[in-house]
Amino acid sequence: MANADFALTTKKLDVGRDIISHVPVIFSDFMASGGYSPLVIADEITWEVAGRQVQTELDTAGLSPAAPFIFPGTPMLYADEKAIAKAQDALSRHPNCRCIAVGAGSINDIVKAASGALGQPYMVVATAPSVDGYTSAGAAVSIHGFKQTVPCPAPVVVVADTGILSAAPYDMIAAGYADLAAKLPAGADWLVADFFGTHLLHPAVWDMIQTPLHAQVRSSAGIAARDPSTISSIFTGLCNTGFAMQRMHDSRPASGAEHLMSHVWEMDHLEHDGLPVSHGFKVALGTLASTAFYEEFFALGCDALRSRLSAWKKPSWEDREQEICSWLKGQHNLDDVLRVSREKFPAPSLWDEMLESLCSKWDSLNDIIRKQLIPFPELREHFVTAGCPVEPADIGLSREEFHKGMHVSGMIRNRFTILDLMFITGVYDELEEPLMNSGKWFTRFA
Incomplete structure (x- = not known):
């Protein structure tokens, strides 16, 4: 099977300490062309982790964000057809907005699928280093009880504050490390x-993931200690995996x-x-x-x-x-x-x-x-x-x-x-x- 190169949908990955304040400028640079305002989608948990701060930063910067759409925190939120329909409805009711997803795997997949269905770009503020799906071209969702990957564009921007990632529930950190x-x-x-x-191997794609991989897997002690630099490396590795899939249009x-x-x-x-x-x-x-x-x-x-x-x-x-x-x-x-x-x-x-x-x-x-x-x-x-x-x-x-x-x-x-x-x-x-x-x-x- 031959390998092909495709352009990356994701134009910016911003990972660092105390960088939620970067969100307004990034939104303006990558999402606001055409006069769009931001719409934050989160759940009650991720709203408290980062969503509220994102909303405040957007408001303070004068970007006139819409009222946020917040899913309940309990029961556990799943990326299924019902959640996607709710997010899609929220986006449809704000045609002059573009979405900022604030959350981890489920929120990202819900917004990715909803935005993709509407042909709209979106960005994500990650709250846990739990999956490699943040930057993948496709949303892992459950339709009628069966898990499947729905083709849709990756986010235009990913923002990840290492302080937030390091404070995520530990099982989510461990899950990302395992992935x-x-x-x-x-x-x-x-x-x-x-x-x-x-x-056949694609050398450039191979190197994106595999060159640092042994060192990343051997950093388990840093994971256990919630070391921000180690968790940043794991998160970047997960995002690079998504970029590799974007490059090949293949998992x-x-x-x-x-x-x-x-x-x-x-x-x-x-x-x-x-x-x-x-x-x-x-x-x-x-x-x-x-x-x-x-x-x-x-x-x-x-x-x-x-x-x-x-x-x-x-x-x-x-x-x-x-x-x-x-x-x-x-x-x-x-x-x-x-x-x-x-x-x-x-x-x-x-x-x-x-x-x-x-x-x-x-x-x-x-x-x-x-x-x-x-x-x-x-x-x-x-x-x-x-x-x-x-x-x-x-x-x-x-x-x-x-x-x-x-x-x-x-x-x-x-x-x-x-x-x-x-x-x-x-x-x-x-x-x-x-x-x-x-x-x-x-x-x-x-």
């Missing part, structure tokens, strides 16, 4: 896809098998202690599982894999179709999964070429992946330090739910990952077993 750490195995998946020629730079596992658990409405599990915490478990899969896979050794392949009968599409139906029978997305899996099911000749290339260049690929990843024990320790989940039980996953996430994730997206590498070599079931039952990687299940 950034996920780019390690996601990067490994992209390297494997590049190796087989299914999705390949940001997500691999670990995100696909998260999507499976999300579609099953995973909860822990009666509350939905955050995206970052689901991705944390997927990141550890994907890292473990890579270590198990390359521990097989090339000679042993050749021996297995010589005695292995590749499954037909009919076999794969039957397996998918056995896992997803009765689910609303079965037809879509079958279509996607059929699209990426390799033709026999291509399959043989892929296996030959893998075996002939095993040591080279192994070395590339080893350098990309942080070893599982070290990564797990950083997650512990940063307060991220490290066991399935930490996010309410039973053994069966964990197994489903690992297995079904390889079926739902036409994106080559470690899961596809395991499938084309016939070791999927074999490598899942130690992750669930050996006690080497995970020990506690809900």
